[in-house]
Amino acid sequence: MILLADDEPAFQRLTAQWLRSLGHDVETVGDGDAARAAFARLPADVVLLDLAMPPHHAPEAGLALIPAFAPAPVVVMTGHADHALALKAIEAGAWDFLAKPVDPDMLQVVVARAVERARLAREVAQLKAQSVGSEDMGLAGSSPQMTALRDLVRRVAPTPLPVLVLGPSGTGKELVARALHQASPRAARPLVPIHCGAVPADLLESELFGHLKGSFTGAHADRPGLVETASGGTLFLDEIGEMPAAMQVKLLRFLADGTYQPVGARAMRKADVRVVAATHRDLQAAVADGSFREDLYYRLRGVVLRTPSLDERPGDVPLLAALFLRRAAQGEARFTPDALTWLTARRWPGNVRELRAAVECAAALAPRGAAGIAIAAQDLAFATGEAIAAPGAPPAVQPPQSLEAEIAALERLRITEALERTGHNHTHAARELGLSRVGLLKKMDRMGLR
Template sequence: MSGILLADDEPAFQRLTGAWLRGLGHDVRVVGDGDAARAAFAEAPADLVLLDLAMPPHHDPEAGLALIASFAPAPVIVMTGHADHALALKAIDAGAWDFLAKPVDPDILRIVVARAMERAGLARELAALKARDTGAEDMGLIGTTPVMAALRDLIRRVAPTRLPVLVLGPSGTGKELVARALHYASPRADRKLVPVHCGAIPPELLESELFGHLKGSFTGATSDRPGLVETAAGGTLFLDEIGEMPAVMQVKLLRFLADGSFQPVGARAPRAADVRIVAATHRDLAACVADGSFREDLYYRLKGVVLRTPSLDERPGDVPLLASVFLRRASNGMGQFTPDALGWLTTRRWPGNVRELRAAVECAAALAPQSATGVDVGATDLAFAVGDPVADLPTIGTPQTLEEEIAALEYRRITETLARTGHNHTHTARHLGLSRVGLLKKLDRMGLR
């Protein structure tokens, strides 16, 4: 976002006012009609819009009023030669920041512009603050393990840039959350984040969905319709399941990525939109390139930066935290895991990753018995929730004494490490600082051999 967009059809006014504003140090773009103003704003939003109400093709102030909303959230200063009180009120009612009668007094223009720019600056700061509040820390990306800390750090560093981001990782690992975190930690946070599920839209509709269409361009196109790319102007377009994008669309997307231009279905001239691209897939895109199902040139365009979301296998240490947060949310803060439940959660493998863990906890919380202090979710509830055989559960009682508590902790550490090492005794012993014999003795005692 930068500068002033001046929309007026009189060449003399364009020239003089443009020069005056530039002289005050503003960056000014000039357009001569309403459609051009809308297109210029979509291509690159402005901090402030100076809008003549009666421009071609209608020269009708009412049509000008209808334009005002399309520049949100930038303040719009309306100017017109047909100044009258009623029109001024209508303009303010339609969302204008201020109203100036022509001929515009340069000194008044300077003051009004300065105040509007100040407000635009404040609005941006507020949006940035809000974004920081709900930003990467709190964007729902839970995890304190080093891989998650590194991911968060990358998000923070990449978010302010315009680089396209490719988010890769197994299913259920939070790729969509990463896309959201990127958007809300970026200077585009006050604009839209528009998700597109490339696999869910029928291939024949995808082009019109993305790039829009003109009235009559195909059967059923009864009016002009902007595409998601235009909706996302100034913001972020999240291309989810990019690996599912049909080959014909890959070419068109490539062009858009290369120069920001696209062609609505049925349009003769290309249009432009300033959009930040984040794409995601659980597929191995490099393999898709190798087998010819994904264009190599598009692949390289998309991976300005690659962010990888780790599977839960790579960060078992986050399982208890994730589970506790999901339980807290599912039980309005009135739930707890029994110690055997925590042991079970950290021992089990989670092929469906966070999505599976979350569903398991939510289901178990709904089914578990209520006690005076809320719901007590035990290992059996969880095993039942994921469809694991309940009979095989190792049983350890709720610890009462310090000794029992230590035993429970020991049990948890050992089972968790066994799971991580694929039940390799030598590696498990090394991780825990035990001798192999020492570990085997403990396993015997716990009935885990």
């Protein structure tokens, strides 16, 4: 969408008409305050800004408006075409400069370049957001549970509080830890994970706190522990419920004052780390039966975050599946209608991890046609080991939960795919889907896709 801010009605009308004839969606305003309000309500892809507008009319005063439209590229327009003013506009953050009377062909070229720049900037932002981890899409979803979780992560991340992440296996607890770290003041320092149940009990202390040469058989040199490695950053204790009782005491001391003692050392050392712990176990039950220390439990649970299972958010399954398919497939790929029915009807006890594995397997094994890969229910059933149908046999599909849920899932998937294909250009996506732009935006708001 292009925001055209100009106080001349004739110029507004003719310029907007010309841009709309080129396929752009245009909103017009007549003064600086209205331009600010319009951009705050619905950020535009490109801003065409007249520098000499009410309430000040002076071109220099219009320069102060430019930063308000970041990060959209701003093309300034004025009848006062001089090099000094152009340089000032560029220094204030403008992307380009047009002198009035504006040449329509030049306007077309400049706007096309600005729209392309905005599209590339969105793609770069999306790629940065996807680079947090190899399973970053586990926090995707428009369900109320995931919306609330992402909001809590944003609020908790800047604080120094320890965080305890609870939830079933495969729901993305490590992704929550990574998101907390990336959004915290510690993001420039390392995030160091350790699976407390994967390290033998007699080696866990050395892994965490390090050891000195000769402190035990095989200790041929000093070795720093993960606590020292994570200093200034975040230590992620995965499956904290599996930690042996003896190590729980030593971890409690470290959480109390930040001091620890490497194996074989006499002197205490200190490290500044933020601790994020996670487990699929019921720690309160473990405290009750004596397998987990109560004082450690309360040290860890500064803030408790819970990752929901896919059973709690079935509406997110098609969206997640589409994201996993886009990443796994080489070229064009889609789900057939029966595959969408199968995805939404099936229970996923392994949660996001299981869903991702099924989609990746189906994408790797499904036959590729002239139009790319079309994954059917039969391919997904084979990928999960539930059925190996004979050639030509109908796939074993469970009945959908409801017709309304099936339609909603298909609608969400189609909108997501259209937005991806058009580089999140709402006008083009709406045209492809046979909707008005306003109608598409309303659907996106309702589904939480904005």
